[in-house]
Amino acid sequence: MRSMPNSHNKTDQALGHTGSSRKHESAHKHVTGEAIYVDDIPEPAGMLFAYCGFSPKARGKITKLNLSAVSQCEGVVAVMTADDVPGHLDIGAVFPGEPLLANGEVEFLGQPIFVVAATSYNAARKAARKAEIDIDAEPAIITVNQALDAESFVRPQHTQQRGDASSALSRSAHIVEGEQYIGGQEHFYLEGQVALAIPAEDRGMMVYSSSQHPTEVQKLVAEVLHIPMSQVTVDMRRMGGGFGGKETQAAQWACIAAIVADKTNKPVKIRLARADDMSSTGKRHPFYNQFKIGINEEGLIEGADITVNGECGFAADLSDAIVDRAMFHSDNAYYLGNAKITGNRCKTNTVSHTAYRGFGGPKGVILAERMLDDIARKVGKDPLDVRKLNLYNDEGDRNVTHYHQTVEHNILPELIEQLEDSSDYRARRAAITEFNKTSPIMKKGLALTPVKFGISFTVQHLNQAGALIHVYTDGSVQVNHGGTEMGQGLHTKVGQIVAQEFGIDISDILVTATRTDKVPNTSPTAASSGTDLNGKAAQNAAKIIKQRLVDFAVEHFGLATSAIEFSQGRIKLGAEQMTFAELCQLAYMNRVSLSSTGYYKTPKIHYDRNTASGRPFFYFAMGASCSEVLVDTLTGEYQLSRVDILHDVGTSLNPAIDVGQIEGAFAQGLGWVTTEELVWNNEGRLTTNSGATYKIPAVNDLPADFNVELFTRANPEDTIYNSKAVGEPPFMHGISVWCAIRDAVSSLSNYTVSPVIHTPATPEKVLWAVKELRQQVEKQG
Missing domain, CATH: 3.30.365.10 (Aldehyde oxidase/xanthine dehydrogenase, molybdopterin binding domain)
Structure with missing residues (x-):
């Protein structure tokens, strides 16, 4: 049994509870280079490197795709096209229309057409350039004005209205009008798009993806492989920046790594070079x-x-x-x-x-x-x-x-x-x-x-979150939740929330990598809702465990609930005290569960x-x-x-x-x-x-x-x-x-x-x- 002497008589500020300025939980790792990102994960034996061949035209029909020179390049192990995808080809996040690999036609310059896997990163990139691709080019729509003129839309028009705007304008003393072009924006995350897929038993797949939405990656990987979601696990410890660029668009690269890993039965990693990342991934909308x-x-x-x-x-x-x-x-x-x-x-x-x-x-x-x-x-x-x-x-x-x-x-x-x-x-x-x-x-x-x-x-159904908390008999606590850490301090804040609920030092809280086999069906970390949703879910899980401990103490010590207080790393039991670790050990010995899931959904919201x-x-x-x-x-x-x-x-x-x-x-x-x-x-x-x-x-x-x-x-x-x-x-x-x-x-x-x-x-x-x-x-x- 380990006591917690460092927590004794500390203030909430010193314990790192909410309201206190605590540094980011990985700050020192970021500075020293100890922080592990997807590309830093030790390479499994036999790992292959994947890279894509991209469309040289913005729009047209593919009339020739000769990949024989690609296959013959040194180090090449596999080459795959849309025809080789075992399951769904369309990976549209919400609506259909986004093929994993171009299938017969291309719709933008830089669209992935095929993927090559080789024994080294450079070999894969060099081989991808050897393809013979002929495209019967068609007139491309490049600007928003061209799209408006051609009535080219991806979704129907939507209108919001209050009162009669036309009548109000006709009665106004002055009219002010104009137009504004607003440029897009490149995410320019320091860590580019990257994924590592490792085959598991029964065609299962372990995927490490730099993604803001591990559940979506899990779902789409399962669909392109034509296997149940339960056979896919996605792990995401940290991103080197996301800003929205990895909410949906990290999934494509994870799926590409997964189909190659499935075909070769070898671990496969794909990492885009910066120029290809910028050309082949979406931006802020102009x-x-x-x-x-x-x-x-x-x-x-x-x-x-x-x-x-x-x-x-x-x-x-x-x-x-x-x-x-x-x-x-x-x-x-x-x-x-x-x-x-x-x-x-x-x-x-x-x-x-x-x-x-x-x-x-x-x-x-x-x-x-x-x-x-x-x-x-x-x-x-x-x-x-x-x-x-x-x-x-x-x-x-x-x-x-x-x-x-x-x-x-x-x-x-x-x-x-x-x-x-x-x-x-x-x-x-x-x-x-x-x-x-x-x-x-x-x-x-x-x-x-x-x-x-x-x-x-x-989108209403995304306003929900889950969490999983384990309290161990030495008083240390492991927290897992559905949010992803991309440098914004989400894990730090969630750790502070759990520390406050238990009244213990934040140093005794470990927030682990986001994993789909721990907290399922998660929402993306986006819309500024990461702490709102996951913090509430973690709080809910902590309160459940805390209530079990209170109920146990009431029965075991014969005290009223009001006589029990969690504060500054210690538990006040009437006139007596014990450490949080001691109470956890005692509860375990008396068969009290010290693990719980938590859940939260945002109230009041709706839109018709x-x-x-x-x-x-x-x-x-x-x-x-x-x-x-x-x-x-x-x-x-x-x-x-x-x-x-x-x-x-x-x-x-x-x-x-x-x-x-x-x-x-x-x-x-x-x-x-x-x-x-x-x-x-x-x-x-x-x-x-x-x-x-x-x-x-x-x-x-x-x-x-x-x-x-x-x-x-x-x-x-x-x-x-x-x-x-x-x-x-x-x-x-x-x-x-x-x-x-x-x-x-x-x-x-x-x-x-x-x-x-x-x-x-x-x-x-x-x-x-x-x-x-x-x-x-x-x-x-």
């Missing part, structure tokens, strides 16, 4: 949005007609829900009055785009902020004042969204006021206006933008697509950011000078991790709106397919003055310890930088013209906007 807004003389929105057009690629993937999410968030924090929101899912001959941090939300939020800036220029007001005027509030029905969910517990007015004061917005606005009057070349811009982000999967109404979100996470930039109007270059962020995480489970998530999300959002430009040429080839041609933010792109604070207010909803999700919502804070750039350019017109700057706002686009605005001012006289 969008083309259109809006027409009716306002009164003060700038109050009275009606809105908005269309969002998501560029989905060749197949649906998660696009239906992603475009829905863009529609849900087209209001951001503002009441749109009588509103009609239409969403199109456009089919192009590019890679199938997929989930990315924020899902479709950022494409709706940025449109809302574009509209509010344009309204401010129209009525001659400070954009912040127009934003505050149009915020949701409790007057009449001004707290009801266009999808008919009531915005409850709206803290944004108070939060914005706090940030406005702490960032010294008004004084800086006055100083910047004066600076711009006397500085003909260098122009400063300032913007304060809010975010209201709905938390829950909009037929009526386009409901409560798709359990609650809203909110925040605001204030950014200042300096723009060189001769070159279009700009510098981010200062950023202030105030973000709502409810009762923080781990302030250090939460602040880190906010900082990282902001940096990623900054890249999306400024530097990260994806370019496909007319042939459908991604030309920005490496770190040399695709620019993510670096340290020098971040402001020297970077202030992040948490808005401390408990979540009124019954979430885990009244916390709020933190993964996705702060991504939208990067939008304030784009608004600040537009503000700086607008100063060239004395803030009377709202410049059109599509995202990402590269220096070239800023320079074009400066030129166009100057020409417009000259025309106006």
Whole structure:
């Protein structure tokens, strides 16, 4: 029996319970290189390396596929095509239309056509290039506008409506309208797509996959092999970043490794080179949005007609829900009055785009902020004042969204006021206006933008989670849950939750790899719901075990329940005490089960697509950011000078991790709106397919003055310890930088013209906007 002297008389903070700033559970391993990722797993004996041959054309029929030269290459053991897949060929995540390997036709440049397995990674890659592939090319649809013209869609149109938008627009004093192109974004995870499949007995398969959705990998591997899911186990200890890029699209590579392992009866690993990873896996959806807004003389929105057009690629993937999410968030924090929101899912001959941090939300939020800036220029007001005027509030029905969910517990007015004061917005606005009057070349811009982000999967059945907890007789605890760790600190927070429930030190909690044979039927780690769902499930399992221990102690010691308390690593039993380990040992000796599953499903949520109404979100996470930039109007270059962020995480489970998530999300959002430009040429080839041609933010792109604070207010909803999700919502804070750039350019017109700057706002686009605005001012006289 092992006692726990280190826990004695420690505070909850020292024990690492929720509310304390504890470092990431693998932080030291990340720094030292000890952290084991899929590619670091010791190679099993006889392991083969797989690689794919990719389509050289964007669209067409395969007229010739000669793989004899591939088969004859040194080290090659097997070559497989679609005809060799023993089970299902279609691996569409939600809707059909995504073949594991191209079957007779190709639909994007870079689509896998065949797979080769060899005795080394280099041998497999070299062999894959030896194929003779002839394709009868057909005209390819590359852009969203081409898809709209051709009426090419992967899913039907969907509309959300409140009131009569047309009538409201006809009655409004002013109409503000425009269009916005919003670029996609490469996930650029440090660990690329990788999977290792090891054959087991009875055609079973053990799969190690860098996936945010192990259950989906399990399901699809079982289907392509034509075996029951119970014969497939998927293990995922950690990812080197995911950001949505491994929610659905990790499955293809796991399935490819599995079919080769099944055929050869040897372990098989596949790892994509960065250029192929970027060309053959989906991105954040590019969008083309259109809006027409009716306002009164003060700038109050009275009606809105908005269309969002998501560029989905060749197949649906998660696009239906992603475009829905863009529609849900087209209001951001503002009441749109009588509103009609239409969403199109456009089919192009590019890679199938997929989930990315924020899902479709950022494409709706940025449109809302574009509209509010344009309204401010129209009525001659400070954009912040127009934003505050149009915020949701409790007057009449001004707290009801266009999808008919009531915005409850709206803290944004108070939060914005706090940030406005702490960032010294008004004084800086006055100083910047004066600076711009006397500085003909260098122009400063300032913007304060809010975010209201709905938390829950909009597909209802995904809002559930399971967990498994084992308590051992020495007092140590092993936790397993359905969430995946990709650097965001999920395992750390779940460990803190279980430690708090048992009143023990977090050092005695081990959160193990996510495995489909421990917790089945899991949801993806996405939608910012990882801690909300899995934390609650783990808490449920811990409470079950704890109650068993309490019931045992009541009977064994003859005490009232109220006399038993779990605290600081010890159990108070009336006037006596014992360690948690001692109680566990005693309970075991008296045949008390110390293991339990836990389960949680999110309450209250529902959405009816037929009526386009409901409560798709359990609650809203909110925040605001204030950014200042300096723009060189001769070159279009700009510098981010200062950023202030105030973000709502409810009762923080781990302030250090939460602040880190906010900082990282902001940096990623900054890249999306400024530097990260994806370019496909007319042939459908991604030309920005490496770190040399695709620019993510670096340290020098971040402001020297970077202030992040948490808005401390408990979540009124019954979430885990009244916390709020933190993964996705702060991504939208990067939008304030784009608004600040537009503000700086607008100063060239004395803030009377709202410049059109599509995202990402590269220096070239800023320079074009400066030129166009100057020409417009000259025309106006």
